[in-house]
Amino acid sequence: MIKSAAQAAHPPSVRLHQVYKAFGGKTVVDDLSIDVAHGEIVALLGRTGAGKSTVLNLVLGTLTPDSGTVRVAGLDPNANFLGLRGKLAVSFQTDRLLPWRTAVENVELGLLILGRSKEEARATALSWLERVKLGDAADKYAHELSGGMRQRVSLARALAVDPEIVLLDESFSQLDHVTSRALRADFHRIAREFSKTCLLVTHRIEDALDMADRVLVLGAPARIQLELTLTDGQRRDEQLRARLHDEIAAALGGEEHPTDPG
Ligand SMILES: Nc1ncnc2c1ncn2[C@@H]1O[C@H](COP(=O)(O)OP(=O)(O)OP(=O)(O)O)[C@@H](O)[C@H]1O
Numbered sequence: 591m592i593k594s595a596a597q598a599a600h601p602p603s604v605r606l607h608q609v610y611k612a613f614g615g616k617t618v619v620d621d622l623s624i625d626v627a628h629g630e631i632v633a634l635l636g637r638t639g640a641g642k643s644t645v646l647n648l649v650l651g652t653l654t655p656d657s658g659t660v661r662v663a664g665l666d667p668n669a670n671f672l673g674l675r676g677k678l679a680v681s682f683q684t685d686r687l688l689p690w691r692t693a694v695e696n697v698e699l700g701l702l703i704l705g706r707s708k709e710e711a712r713a714t715a716l717s718w719l720e721r722v723k724l725g726d727a728a729d730k731y732a733h734e735l736s737g738g739m740r741q742r743v744s745l746a747r748a749l750a751v752d753p754e755i756v757l758l759d760e761s762f763s764q765l766d767h768v769t770s771r772a773l774r775a776d777f778h779r780i781a782r783e784f785s786k787t788c789l790l791v792t793h794r795i796e797d798a799l800d801m802a803d804r805v806l807v808l809g810a811p812a813r814i815q816l817e818l819t820l821t822d823g824q825r826r827d828e829q830l831r832a833r834l835h836d837e838i839a840a841a842l843g844g845e846e847h848p849t850d851p852g
Contacts, residue, residue, distance in 0.1 A: 600627070601628075603626055603662070603755050603787035605624070606649070606658065606659075607623050607658055607660075608658040609621070609645075609660060610622075610658055611648065617811045619645060622813060624814075626787055627787070629787055630787060631788040631790070631801055631802050631803045631804075632806060633790050633802035634789065634806050634808055635792060635793065635795065635798050636807065636809070636810070636812065637810065637843060640810040640811075641808060641811055642792075642812070644812065645812055646759055646791050648660050649667060649789065651666070651668040662674055662755060676700075676751050676752070677753055677754045677755065678754070679700075679751060679757070680758075681756065681758050681761040683759060685732070685737075685743065686744065687747075689733065693727050693728050693735065693743045694715045694716060694728040697750050698712055701750055715728075718750040719746050722780070724739060724743060727739060727743075736769075738769035738770075738773060741762070741773060745761070745780075749780065749784070749786070753786070755786070756787070756789075758792075759791050760792055760793070761790070762794070763793070767796075770797075774800040781801075790802065795842075799835065800825065802820060803821075804817065805818045805834075805838065807841040807842060816837070818838070
C-alpha cells in the first residue's frame with residue numbers, strides 16, 4: 591500500500607501482532623498479524639465461524655489473546671478500556687438504539703457521557719444526523735424509523751464522538767441490497783471526509799468492495815488467506831470488481847459462501 595503523508599506520520603491505529611486465541615483447545619485465531627493505518631479502511635471477510643467476531647472482540651478488549659499483542663491507538667484495549675473511551679466506536683449489525691429516546695437523543699448520549707454540555711451535545715448530534723441524511727428525523731423514536739434509517743442513526747451515534755477508529759460489525763448485513771448499498775456509499779464518503787480509520791467485519795463481498803482500501807480474507811482458524819488492495823478509482827471499475835469478487839469468493843470457498851448480488 592502507498593502511504594499518505596498522514597499515514598506515514600501516525601503509528602498504525604490498530605495493530606494485531608502474532609495473535610493466537612483458542613477456546614477449549616480449539617484454535618480460532620492463528621498467528622494473525624494485521625496493521626490498520628491511520629485513515630485506512632480495512633475489511634475482514636470470512637465465512638461463518640472464521641473467527642471474525644473473535645478478532646473484533648480482541649480489538650475491543652472484551653477478549654485477550656492467549657499470545658501476541660493487540661494495540662488500538664497505541665493502547666492495550668483490554669487494560670485501557672477507559673483510555674479508549676471516545677477514541678474507538680462500534681456500530682453493530684443491529685442498531686441497538688434506546689427505544690425511549692428520539693434519534694437525536696440517541697446520538698447525543700455518547701457525547702453527554704463524555705462530559706459535553708447539553709447544548710454542545712445537541713448541536714453535534716444534529717450535525718451528524720444531517721450528515722447521514724436524517725436531519726428531518728431527529729425527533730422521531732426508533733419505532734417510527736425504517737431499518738435503514740435506524741442504522742443511519744446508529745452510524746451517526748458512533749461517529750458523533752469523533753472517534754479515531756470505527757469498527758463496523760456486519761453493520762449493513764440486515765438491510766436489503768438497495769438500502770445497504772446507499773448506506774455503504776454514505777459511510778464511505780463520511781469516513782474519507784473525516785479520515786476515519788475503519789475496521790469492518792463482514793461476510794458480504796460487496797461491503798468490502800464498496801468501502802475497503804484493503805480486503806483481508808480470513809480462513810478458519812482466522813489467518814489471512816488473501817489480501818487485496820483497492821483504490822477508489824478501481825472500485826468503480828465494474829470489470830475489475832467482478833474479477834475481485836470471483837477471487838474473493840474462491841478464497842472464501844465458493845458457493846457455500848453467501849454473496850451479495852446487489
Ligand atoms: N467465547 C467463546 N467460547 C467458546 N468458543 C467460542 C467463543 N467465541 C467464539 N467461539 C468459537 O470460535 C469460532 C469462531 O467464532 P466467531 O464468532 O469469532 O466467528 P465469526 O467468523 O464471527 O462467525 P459468524 O460470521 O457466524 O459470526 C466458532 O467455532 C465459535 O464457536
